Amino acid sequence: MWIFTLAWKNIWRNKSRTIIVLSAIAFASIISLPASSLKEGIFQNLISNIVGSYSGHIQIHQKGYWQEQTLENGFVSDANLTFKIRQIPEVEHIANRLESFALISSGEITKGAIVLGVDSIEKFQFTRVCDKLIRGIFMDSGQGLLLSEGLSNKMKKNVNDTVVLIGQGYRGSIAADRFIVSGIIRLPSPKLNSGLLVMPLTEAQHFFLADSIVTTTSLLLKKSSDLNQTAHKIRALMNKDHEVMTWEEIMPDIKQHIQTDSINMRIVQLILYMLVGFGIFSTIVIMMSERRAEHGMLLALGMSKLRLQLLLITESLYTVMLGSLLGLLLGAPLVFYLHKFPLRISGAAADAYAKFGFEPIFPTSTDFSIFLYQSLMVFIIGTMVSLYPLSVVHRMKAIFAMKK
Amino acid sequence: MEKRAKQSDTGIEKLNSKDATVIDAHNISKTYNPGGIPIRAIKNIHLHLSKGEFVALVGPSGSGKTTLLNMIGGLDQPDSGSILINNTDITRLSQAKLVKFRLHHIGFVFQSYNLIPVLTAQENAEFIMLLQKIKKFKRNERIDMLFQAVGLSDKKNVRPSQLSGGQQQRVAVLRALASKPQFVLADEPTANLDSEAAFNLLDIMLKLNKEEGMTYIFSTHDQRVIDRVKRVIKLVDGEVVSDKITDIL
Ligand SMILES: Nc1ncnc2c1ncn2[C@@H]1O[C@H](COP(=O)(O)OP(=O)(O)OP(=O)(O)O)[C@@H](O)[C@H]1O
Ligand SMILES: [Mg+2]
Numbered sequence: 001m002w003i004f005t006l007a008w009k010n011i012w013r014n015k016s017r018t019i020i021v022l023s024a025i026a027f028a029s030i031i032s033l034p035a036s037s038l039k040e041g042i043f044q045n046l047i048s049n050i051v052g053s054y055s056g057h058i059q060i061h062q063k064g065y066w067q068e069q070t071l072e073n074g075f076v077s078d079a080n081l082t083f084k085i086r087q088i089p090e091v092e093h094i095a096n097r098l099e100s101f102a103l104i105s106s107g108e109i110t111k112g113a114i115v116l117g118v119d120s121i122e123k124f125q126f127t128r129v130c131d132k133l134i135r136g137i138f139m140d141s142g143q144g145l146l147l148s149e150g151l152s153n154k155m156k157k158n159v160n161d162t163v164v165l166i167g168q169g170y171r172g173s174i175a176a177d178r179f180i181v182s183g184i185i186r187l188p189s190p191k192l193n194s195g196l197l198v199m200p201l202t203e204a205q206h207f208f209l210a211d212s213i214v215t216t217t218s219l220l221l222k223k224s225s226d227l228n229q230t231a232h233k234i235r236a237l238m239n240k241d242h243e244v245m246t247w248e249e250i251m252p253d254i255k256q257h258i259q260t261d262s263i264n265m266r267i268v269q270l271i272l273y274m275l276v277g278f279g280i281f282s283t284i285v286i287m288m289s290e291r292r293a294e295h296g297m298l299l300a301l302g303m304s305k306l307r308l309q310l311l312l313i314t315e316s317l318y319t320v321m322l323g324s325l326l327g328l329l330l331g332a333p334l335v336f337y338l339h340k341f342p343l344r345i346s347g348a349a350a351d352a353y354a355k356f357g358f359e360p361i362f363p364t365s366t367d368f369s370i371f372l373y374q375s376l377m378v379f380i381i382g383t384m385v386s387l388y389p390l391s392v393v394h395r396m397k398a399i400f401a402m403k404k
Numbered sequence: 405m406e407k408r409a410k411q412s413d414t415g416i417e418k419l420n421s422k423d424a425t426v427i428d429a430h431n432i433s434k435t436y437n438p439g440g441i442p443i444r445a446i447k448n449i450h451l452h453l454s455k456g457e458f459v460a461l462v463g464p465s466g467s468g469k470t471t472l473l474n475m476i477g478g479l480d481q482p483d484s485g486s487i488l489i490n491n492t493d494i495t496r497l498s499q500a501k502l503v504k505f506r507l508h509h510i511g512f513v514f515q516s517y518n519l520i521p522v523l524t525a526q527e528n529a530e531f532i533m534l535l536q537k538i539k540k541f542k543r544n545e546r547i548d549m550l551f552q553a554v555g556l557s558d559k560k561n562v563r564p565s566q567l568s569g570g571q572q573q574r575v576a577v578l579r580a581l582a583s584k585p586q587f588v589l590a591d592e593p594t595a596n597l598d599s600e601a602a603f604n605l606l607d608i609m610l611k612l613n614k615e616e617g618m619t620y621i622f623s624t625h626d627q628r629v630i631d632r633v634k635r636v637i638k639l640v641d642g643e644v645v646s647d648k649i650t651d652i653l
Contacts, residue, residue, distance in 0.1 A: 002534055009522035297514060300479055302507025303535055304500070399479045402514065 003307065007314035011322075014287075021283050022323040025378060028276040029327020030334070032269050033374050034364060037335045039265045041342075041365035043258050047224050049359075050254060051247050056095070056218030058231050059250060063243050065215060066250075071100050071170050074213040075242070084237055085219065090230040093220040095119060098204045098213060102167030102175065104197065106155055113151060114196045115165070117204025135159050136183030143203060144182030150194030152184045159183060170210035177207050269377070277381040284316065284385055288392050295393065296401025305393050312389035320382030324375055332371070338364040425488075426587050426619050427453035427476055432485030434471055434642075445471040446482065447642040453587065453621060458613045460630055461623040463639035469623035470591055472639065476621065477510055477589045478502045490586050507535055511580030513590035513622070518576040519564040525571075526551070526560040529578040536583055543582075550578045553615070554608045570601025574608055581618050590622035594629060602626055 011018050051057050062075035077096050085094055098117035103110050136159040138146055147157060157163055161181050169175035179199065187193040205211055221230055227246050235244045248255040288295075298308055342363035344350075350360035429451040436443040445468045453459060461469045474480035476487060478494045486493050489509060497505055506512075511532070519528045529550065530543045551557045554574050564572050573593055580588045588609075594602035606629055612618050630636055638646040 006520075006522070013522055293516075294520065297518065298520075299503070300477075300506070300514070301512055301532060301535070302503055302505075302510075304503050307535075399474050 003311050004314055007311055007318055010311070010315050011318050017283055017287075018319065021280055021319055022326055024276050024279045025320060025323025026326040026330060028272050029324055029374055029378065030331045032272055032377075033327065033331035033370070034334050034338065036265060036269060036373070037364040037366065037370045038338065038343075038362060039261065040367060040370055041339070041363045043261070044224065044365050044367075045361070045363050046254070046258070047247070050251065051220070051224070055247050055250055056093075057221040057224065057227055057247055058219040058234060059245050060217040060219075060234065060238065061215065061243050061245070063241055066243060066245060069099070069215070071098075071168075071208060071210055071213065071215065074098065074170075074210065074215040076212050077214045077217065081237065082217070085217075085234060088230060088233055090221050090223065090226040090233075091219055092222045095218050095220075096201060096214040097216045097218060098201055098208065098210065099215045100167065100204075100208055102165045102207075104151065104155060104163055104165055106157055106161070106163045109155055111151065111154055112195065113165075114192070115167070115204060115207075116196060116198045117201040118198060119201040132186040134184050134186050136181070138198070139182050139200065142200070143177070143179050145179045145197050145199040145203075146183045146185045147181050148193045148196040148198075149184055149186045150190075151197060152181070154194070157181055165207065167208065169208045170213060173209045175208050273377055273381055277385060280316075280320070280381070281385045281388065284388055288312075288389055292396075292401050293403075295396060296398045296403075299393075299396060299398040300402060305396070309390050309393050312393065313386040316386040316389065317379075317382050320378055320385075324378035327378075328371065328374070331374075335364050335370075336366060338362075339366050424455040425452065426455050426457070426490060427451060427621070428488040429476060430486045430488070432472075432475060432482040432487060434468075434475065434480070434482050445642050446475070448485075449642070449644055451476070451637070451644075453619060455619055456613065456617045457619050457621075457635060458610065458633060459621045459635045459637060460633040461621065461637050461639065462625070462630055463645075467639040468642040469639055471642075473589055473591050473621070473623060477512060478506050507532065508583075509586045511583070511585040511588035513573065513576045513580050513588060513593045515592045515595045519572055519579075521564050524561050524563055525556065525567065525575045528564065529575050529582055531579055532583045538583070546582055547578075550582060550612075553611065554578065568601065570597050570604055573597060573601075573605050577605065577609060577612070581612060581616065584616075584618075587619035587621060590620065592623050592625070594624060594626055599626070599628065602629060606632060 062073050065073040082094060082096070085091060096119045098115075100115050102113055102115045104113045105111070133146070134149065136146075138144075145163075147155070147163075152158065155163065159181055162178060163181060164178050165176065167175045185196075185198065187196055199207075201214070205213060219230075219234075221227065227248070231244055231246050238244055295308060299305065342361040345360045345362060429449060432446060432449050432451075433444070434446040436445055449472065451472070461472065463469055471480065475482050476489075478487075478489075478497070481495060485495070487495050489505070492505065492509075494502060494505060519525075520531065523531070526547055530547050533543045533546070547560075548557075551560055554577075556571060556574060556578075559567060559571060564575070567575065573596075577588070577590075577593070580590070594605055597605060609620055609622075610632070613620060624630060635647070635649045637644055638648075
């Protein structure tokens with residue numbers, strides 16, 4: 001339609017002014033897009049670090065286990081249920097675990113340790129044990145165990161050495177046995193890295209005299225964003241004897257941290273966009289006063305106010321869309337570059353990250369929603385500033401507008 | 405029904421009273437009230453225009469020419485009286501209907517800010533037809549013919565900034581009459597032009613008046629323009645003081 005052609009021609013009336021407006025919008029996008037994608041990427045990274053390294057996205061326990069984490073609160077794993085959960089499309093991995101405490105000792109040295117029995121190396125893969133196996137191998141069965149790096153140092157034990165475990169077994173029995181160190185692992189969390197040992201699930205069940213008992217069924221999802229809906233599906237499958245917890249419920253402090261930071265980011269973005277919005281608004285005010293007589297003339301000729309408003313709103317939207325397109329074109333390569341080659345942190349911050357076992361990198365997220373959100377923000381601003389021309393035209397009287 | 409010719413306030417009877425009536429303003433008045441002091445801009449004016457007339461509205465500054473033209477053009481409302489354009493009383497139309505009426509029945513030429521700067525001469529000239537949703541080939545045909553008639557064929561694809569003031573006003577006149585309105589209304593169309601350009605514009609208006617039978621009513625201060633017009637209506641203080649028809653041919 002000719003109105004769209006005319007609108008396009010109109011935005012190039014004052015080339016330098018349009019270019020300034022476009023640059024302002026693009027500038028905001030160039031700052032805001034990588035910033036929000038970086039924020040999102042850091043959080044996603046944080047979540048997958050935490051979730052992937054130990055907790056999983058969702059955990060299933062016997063009711064009451066989270067309150068009192070003892071073997072007595074374990075449950076008999078149900079193959080039928082495991083099968084049903086595996087049918088849920090959002091679920092990537094499912095792993096059964098038995099977690100308890102034992103004393104590890106060798107010669108003079110005795111230390112407390114967290115004992116983790118995992119059902120197989122494949123299923124445990126999401127916990128990145130494989131990635132972090134620094135020496136030796138993991139054995140699916142047999143009396144071999146993996147020592148965390150810190151524990152191995154404290155015990156002064158290496159691959160192929162023998163250690164003794166002593167603990168309280170299921171229902172008050174005494175558990176004691178001899179194991180061979182088959183490998184050394186490095187774990188993300190400092191707490192785990194200095195106190196965890198891992199063995200095959202059946203071995204752990206055997207040691208604790210807890211046949212077919214597990215304490216946790218841990219799930220890894222394909223997408224972190226499917227968390228609540230998947231938890232909901234699983235809850236529907238479970239009876240009242242179980243509790244289904246998401247990582248957000250397991251680690252509410254981290255969830256809180258992410259939420260606050262997200263809100264802060266939104267506020268910064270909002271301020272940035274408001275500045276740009278005011279910039280656009282003032283140029284529109286100037287434009288409208290410069291073209292006032294012409295608009296009066298168009299109304300006098302018999303152009304309806306609605307058509308004139310459509311023309312002006314199209315002009316604003318063209319400008320805003322062009323600016324954000326420019327911003328996307330310039331900002332997106334940066335986002336993708338930083339995704340491929342993430343920023344590396346160094347110094348104290350890097351050490352702090354390493355302490356938690358996280359790679360000291362700041363990757364960006366290339367999630368589509370980030371680009372969508374940017375465009376949406378710009379579109380909303382565009383629509384808001386377009387309201388001004390609409391109201392000017394609405395109140396305009398042709399003969400007054402045409403007066404010099 | 406044929407409207408009867410009316411006696412104007414000055415008592416001069418119109419000659420072409422049997423022609424089809426285009427404008428019939430009856431007893432219109434307009435009072436402005438800036439800051440409580442009423443200014444009677446138009447006082448009980450009767451105006452009758454027939455098809456094909458070529459009328460100049462003259463009078464000193466502040467005599468009410470613009471006010472009268474605005475009311476006839478449906479841009480402003482009289483306080484009292486009626487204005488019949490081709491038998492439609494435009495004082496009774498709603499704002500939305502009035503806009504439509506202007507688009508379809510009245511051609512406008514203003515003193516300045518006439519053309520849309522981003523459009524070419526041709527696009528400007530066909531703008532009203534575009535608003536009227538007239539088909540492209542019909543527009544082209546008409547525009548080609550008109551540009552030829554006023555000797556602007558080589559300027560069709562040029563933007564207003566590359567045209568002289570006179571050429572711009574010629575394009576504005578073409579735009580006003582391209583869609584064949586009831587009449588063309590022009591408030592001081594030559595005010596911004598030098599006298600040669602002013603004469604040129606007047607020639608073209610006269611030519612199209614003759615060839616197309618287009619009715620014109622316009623205001624002017626230029627005595628040499630006035631000398632070439634068949635009918636001259638003079639306003640003083642919002643009243644018609646003379647309405648002369650001179651056969652200049
Ligand atoms: N919007 C308005 N508010 C108040 N008074 C007005 C307004 N428009 C016109 N007037 C007054 O009405 C009278 C007629 O004005 P008008 O503009 O019609 O005169 P004119 O004949 O067109 O003058 P000019 O030759 O200078 O263009 C003048 O006294 C003017 O001051
Ligand atoms: Mg005037």
